[in-house]
Amino acid sequence: MTKLAACYDHPRYWNIAFSDETVPEAEFVNAAALKYCSFPVRKILEPACGGGRQVIELARRGYEVTAFDLNPECVRFTESELRRHRISARTLVADMCQFDFNEKFDLAHCFVNSFRHLLNEQSATAHLRQVASALRPGGLYLLGLHLLPPDAEEFDCERWTIVKGKTRVTTTVRVLEFSRNRRIEVVRFSLKVSTPDRILRASTDHQLRIYRADQLKTLLRRVPEFQILGVFDFCYDIQQPLLLNDDLGDTVLVLRRCE
Ligand SMILES: C[S@@+](CC[C@H](N)C(=O)[O-])C[C@H]1O[C@@H](n2cnc3c(N)ncnc32)[C@H](O)[C@@H]1O
Structure with a gap:
């Protein structure tokens, strides 16, 4: 891995x-x-x-x-x-x-x-x-x-999988931190990539403006x-x-x- x-x-x-x-x-x-x-x-x-x-x-x-x-x-x-x-x-x-x-x-x-x-x-x-x-x-x-x-779920998590040919990509988007005052949320994007040869993982935390x-x-x-x-x-x-x-x-x- x-x-x-x-x-x-x-x-x-x-x-x-x-x-x-x-x-x-x-x-x-x-x-x-x-x-x-x-x-x-x-x-x-x-x-x-x-x-x-x-x-x-x-x-x-x-x-x-x-x-x-x-x-x-x-x-x-x-x-x-x-x-x-x-x-x-x-x-x-x-x-x-x-x-x-x-x-x-x-x-x-x-x-x-x-x-x-x-x-x-x-x-x-x-x-x-x-x-x-x-x-x-x-x-x-x-x-x-x-x-x-204003009434939206703040600590949300979404996951989906797309298959293209022999590559399968699962994406997870999870809110880690959230401040309506500062108008910033920290969102973790994670990719799990499966090919016939290996499994790759990537993950990044991004700040996004609300x-x-x-x-x-x-x-x-x-x-x-x-x-x-x-x-x-x-x-x-x-x-x-x-x-x-x-x-x-x-x-x-x-x-x-x-x-
Ligand atoms: C969510 S991805 C979307 C990429 C593309 N618009 C799409 O729909 O597939 C966000 C992209 O924004 C780029 N990005 C972030 N800040 C930027 C900036 N200040 N100037 C130019 N690109 C930026 C990132 O490098 C990344 O490729």
């Missing part, structure tokens, strides 16, 4: 863990582009792309994708997957709060709570402003995150460059817009860069 260090250093398995989400997310990108964007969406930006699940999926669908992550291992893996699939996209190592491109994008997206790695209001605001300045006026930002309604619906609205008011066009959940049903309120847990915002 080999002990692995950190989940994000193993993007291959992270990608498998979230592979059931990849097509619904990509379909949602298509649907949101058609419904909410007044021009054809061609150029897409993905901050915090991880192992590039969406980079591959959207590049394959014909979009021009630029994607970055703070973790060089994630970027290296994404590049190797692009070569393996013989498709192209631009990838780089960069920080969600500090990036600059000499071009404007039609749409940006960031799914699966990556945004909650930004642990305070300043960095969350800085990120939103950076994305807004990277978008064309009228461009969209699709932002996915879990909200924590958001209630009203806290997310307050943050968005600080970034008037964005207007909320639609609110959805992780069913990704573009026909079923929801309300941003305390009934909502899994949340996907469609934000529009104001003209």
Whole structure:
């Protein structure tokens, strides 16, 4: 049995863990582009792309994708997957709060709570402003995150297994610490990977910022460059817009860069 260090250093398995989400997310990108964007969406930006699940999926669908992550291992893996699939996209190592491109994008997206790695209001605001300045006026930002309604279970634990070929990945997400005052929870992500040859384990404790619906609205008011066009959940049903309120847990915002 080999002990692995950190989940994000193993993007291959992270990608498998979230592979059931990849097509619904990509379909949602298509649907949101058609419904909410007044021009054809061609150029897409993905901050915090991880192992590039969406980079591959959207590049394959014909979009021009630029994607970055703070973790060089994630970027290296994404590049190797692009070569393996013989498709192209631009990838780089960069920080969600500090990036600059000499071009404007039609749409940006960031799914699966990556945004909650930004642990305070300043960095969350800085990120939103950076994305807004990277978008064309009228461009969209699709932002996915879990909200924590006031009556939600705080010390939650979730586990699921995905099998791809001969690889079986079991993911466990367990809340270890929780402070509504500091708006931080510590979440342990654990991967158990079984292949015919061996079993690998990885585990990392991440601090994530907590958001209630009203806290997310307050943050968005600080970034008037964005207007909320639609609110959805992780069913990704573009026909079923929801309300941003305390009934909502899994949340996907469609934000529009104001003209
Ligand atoms: C939950 S994973 C999600 C990856 C990808 N968005 C997906 O859906 O598969 C979060 C990613 O955020 C990246 N990350 C965390 N903080 C970051 C930052 N400040 N700038 C860029 N990437 C960051 C991590 O390296 C990790 O790859």
